[in-house]
Amino acid sequence: MRMALFCLAFVFFTACAGTREVYRDPNMDFGAIRSVAVMPFLSLARDNIAAERVRDVFINDLLATGAVYVVPVGEVARGAARAEVVTPATPSPEEVIKLASIIKVQAVITGVLKEYGEVRSGTTSANIISVSLQMMEAQTGKIVWSASTTKGGINIWDRLFGGGGQPMDKITQDAVRDLINKLFK
Amino acid sequence: MDNRSSVSSINGKIGRVSAAIFSVCILLSAVFWAAEGAGSNAGPPEQGFSIAVLPVENLSGTKAPVKDIRALLIRRLKAQGFQILDDESLEKFMLRNRLRYTGGINKAVAQAFKTETGVGSVLITSLELYSEVNPPKIALTCRLVSTGENPVILWMDGAGLAGDDSPGILGLGLIEDPMALLEKAVGRVEGSLGRYLNRKPAGENVQSVKRKFKPETFYRSDVLVSNARYSVAVAPFLNFSGRRNAAEILELQFIRSLKKSDQFDVIEPGVVRQQLLALRIIIPEGISLSDAGALFTLLNADLILTANVVQYEDYTGSFGKAKVDFFTQLIDRKSRSVVWSSVSHNEGDDGVFFFDRGRVNTAYAMASQMTRWVGKMMLAQGKRAEEAGEQGGENKMIEKGKQ
Numbered sequence: 001m002r003m004a005l006f007c008l009a010f011v012f013f014t015a016c017a018g019t020r021e022v023y024r025d026p027n028m029d030f031g032a033i034r035s036v037a038v039m040p041f042l043s044l045a046r047d048n049i050a051a052e053r054v055r056d057v058f059i060n061d062l063l064a065t066g067a068v069y070v071v072p073v074g075e076v077a078r079g080a081a082r083a084e085v086v087t088p089a090t091p092s093p094e095e096v097i098k099l100a101s102i103i104k105v106q107a108v109i110t111g112v113l114k115e116y117g118e119v120r121s122g123t124t125s126a127n128i129i130s131v132s133l134q135m136m137e138a139q140t141g142k143i144v145w146s147a148s149t150t151k152g153g154i155n156i157w158d159r160l161f162g163g164g165g166q167p168m169d170k171i172t173q174d175a176v177r178d179l180i181n182k183l184f185k
Numbered sequence: 186m187d188n189r190s191s192v193s194s195i196n197g198k199i200g201r202v203s204a205a206i207f208s209v210c211i212l213l214s215a216v217f218w219a220a221e222g223a224g225s226n227a228g229p230p231e232q233g234f235s236i237a238v239l240p241v242e243n244l245s246g247t248k249a250p251v252k253d254i255r256a257l258l259i260r261r262l263k264a265q266g267f268q269i270l271d272d273e274s275l276e277k278f279m280l281r282n283r284l285r286y287t288g289g290i291n292k293a294v295a296q297a298f299k300t301e302t303g304v305g306s307v308l309i310t311s312l313e314l315y316s317e318v319n320p321p322k323i324a325l326t327c328r329l330v331s332t333g334e335n336p337v338i339l340w341m342d343g344a345g346l347a348g349d350d351s352p353g354i355l356g357l358g359l360i361e362d363p364m365a366l367l368e369k370a371v372g373r374v375e376g377s378l379g380r381y382l383n384r385k386p387a388g389e390n391v392q393s394v395k396r397k398f399k400p401e402t403f404y405r406s407d408v409l410v411s412n413a414r415y416s417v418a419v420a421p422f423l424n425f426s427g428r429r430n431a432a433e434i435l436e437l438q439f440i441r442s443l444k445k446s447d448q449f450d451v452i453e454p455g456v457v458r459q460q461l462l463a464l465r466i467i468i469p470e471g472i473s474l475s476d477a478g479a480l481f482t483l484l485n486a487d488l489i490l491t492a493n494v495v496q497y498e499d500y501t502g503s504f505g506k507a508k509v510d511f512f513t514q515l516i517d518r519k520s521r522s523v524v525w526s527s528v529s530h531n532e533g534d535d536g537v538f539f540f541d542r543g544r545v546n547t548a549y550a551m552a553s554q555m556t557r558w559v560g561k562m563m564l565a566q567g568k569r570a571e572e573a574g575e576q577g578g579e580n581k582m583i584e585k586g587k588q
Contacts, residue, residue: 049425049426049495052425052493052495053425053495053510053512056493056495056512056528057401057402057512057528059512059526060402060403060404060512060526060527060528061402061528063404063523063526064402064403064404064526066404069522069523070523070526072471072472072473072474072491072514072516072523073470073471073493073514074468074470074471074472074473074474074476074477074491075471075473075474076470077469077470077471077473078473078474078475078476167532169401169510169530173401173402
C-alpha cells in the first residue's frame with residue numbers, strides 16, 4: 001500500500017515538473033554586461049543561410065531591448081581573425097578571453113541552430129526552429145547563461161486541418177524573443 | 186406637310202447640334218495634343234546641359250538586350266530635347282580612361298568627363314531583372330551623377346514591372362511583349378528624369394508606401410537626430426541569398442530610398458568603391474570599426490550603411506512569389522557604434538486575400554517599399570518611430586528587455 005502511494009505521488013509530482021531550458025550562473029552580475037559580441041551560429045540544419053538569418057534577427061532584437069550593445073558583425077569577424085579563433089562558432093574559453101579583450105566586450109554569445117525548416121509527419125508538414133545559445137563571460141571564458149528554445153512544429157490543428165504551420169520568419173521571431181525573455185528574466 | 190417640315194427642322198437642329206459637338210471635340214483634342222506636344226518637346230532648364238549615357242550594367246544575372254535598353258533611353262531623352270554625348274566620343278573617352286566599370290563613377294572619372302568631353306552629368310543605368318518568359322518582367326534603376334571635382338547623385342529613380350501587374354478585366358491589361366514592357370519601364374524612368382531636369386514636381390505618390398513593408402523589428406539609437414542632415418556612405422552589402430548580384434541590387438534600392446529623403450546626402454557608390462579599392466578593404470563578413478573609421482575620414486561621411494541580404498527572389502512565369510529579406514545596420518561616425526538596426530522580411534503575397542489584389546510581382550517593387558520604410562523610420566522622432574513600429578501590428582519594437 002505504502003509503495004503504491006509512493007508511486008502515485010512520484011507520478012503526480014514529476015507531472016508538475018517542467019523541463020529546465022535555462023541555466024543562469026547565480027554568481028554572475030548580468031547588470032554589469034553592457035556590450036556583447038554575437039559569434040556566427042553553428043548550423044546543424046540543412047539550410048546554411050539559416051544560421052546567418054537567425055543571428056541577424058537575434059542581434060537586432062537584442063539591440064532593440066536597449067539593455068545591451070551588440071558589436072557589429074564585421075568587428076566581431078575582425079576580432080576573431082586577430083585573436084586567431086579557429087572556429088568562430090565554437091570558441092574555446094581562452095579564445096573568448098582574447099577576443100573579448102580585442103573587441104572590448106563583457107560577454108560573448110555563441111549559438112547552435114539545431115533545426116530550421118520544414119518537418120513532415122505523414123501528410124502534414126509545418127515549419128520548425130530549434131536554437132540554443134550560450135553566453136560566456138569575457139574575463140574567465142566561463143559559461144554564465146545558456147538557454148534553448150523550439151518553436152513551430154506540427155500541432156493538433158495542423159494534423160486535423162492542415163495549413164502548413166506558421167511562416168518561417170514568424171517562428172524565428174518567436175524563438176528569438178523567447179530566448180531574449182529567458183536572458184532578461 | 187406641316188409634319189414633314191417640323192421633322193425636317195428637328196433633323197436640321199440635331200444635325201447642327203451634332204456638328205457643334207463634333208467641332209468642339211476636334212478643337213479640344215487639338216488643344217490637348219498641342220499641350221502634350223509642348224510638354225514632350227520642353228528642353229532642360231539650363232542651356233548646354235549634356236548627358237553621357239554609360240553602357241547598361243547588367244545585374245540581372247541573365248542575358249539581356251542591354252544595348253537596346255541604352256539605345257531606347259538615348260532615343261527617349263533626345264526626343265525630350267536633351268543633349269546626349271555621341272557614342273563615338275563616349276567610346277573614345279572610355280578607352281582613353283580605361284573605364285570598364287559602368288556601375289558608378291569615381292572622382293577621377295567624373296573630373297575627366299568634365300574636362301575631356303564637357304558633359305554636365307553621367308547617366309548610370311543598372312538592369313536588375315529581365316525575364317522574357319510570359320508574363321515578362323523587368324526592373325531597372327537609373328541615376329544621374331554630376332561631373333567635375335565632386336560627383337554627386339543628382340537624381341535617381343527606377344521601375345520594376347511585370348506583365349501581369351494590372352491584368353484588368355478578362356486579362357485585357359496583360360502585357361505579353363517584353364519590348365512593350367521595356368518601353369513602359371524606360372518611359373517611366375525617362376518621365377521622372379524629365380520632370381527632374383525640367384524642375385517639375387516629382388510624381389511619386391507618398392501614400393503608395395504600404396505599412397506591410399515596414400521592418401519586422403528595429404533598433405534606433407538616440408544618437409540619431411531626427412531633424413539633422415546626414416551624409417551616408419553605403420558600404421558593400423553581404424549576399425547570403427541565392428540570387429546573383431542581390432547585394433548590389435539592394436544597395437541601389439537603399440541609395441534611391443535615402444536619396445528621396447531630404448535628410449540624407451548619399452555618397453556616389455563609385456566614389457565609395459574607389460576608396461575601398463584604394464585602401465584594399467575587403468568585406469567578407471561585414472565592415473569592421475577600423476575600416477569604417479578609415480572610410481569616415483576619407484569620404485567625410487556621417488553614417489555608413491551596411492546590410493546582409495538573406496533573400497532576394499524573383500520568379501519567372503505566372504506562378505511563384507517574390508521574397509525579400511535583409512538585415513541593416515547603420516554605423517555612426519561620432520559614437521563609432523551601431524545607431525540603427527532592423528530586420529525586414531516580406532513576400533509578394535503578404536496581406537493578399539482576394540483575387541491577388543495587392544500582390545507584388547517583383548522583388549524590386551517590394552524592396553523599393555521596404556527600403557523606403559527603413560529610410561523613413563531611421564530619422565523619425567523617437568516616439569514616432571516606436572509608434573510607427575507598433576501601428577504595423579506585428580512590427581513591434583521589443584520593450585521587454587528594457588531596463
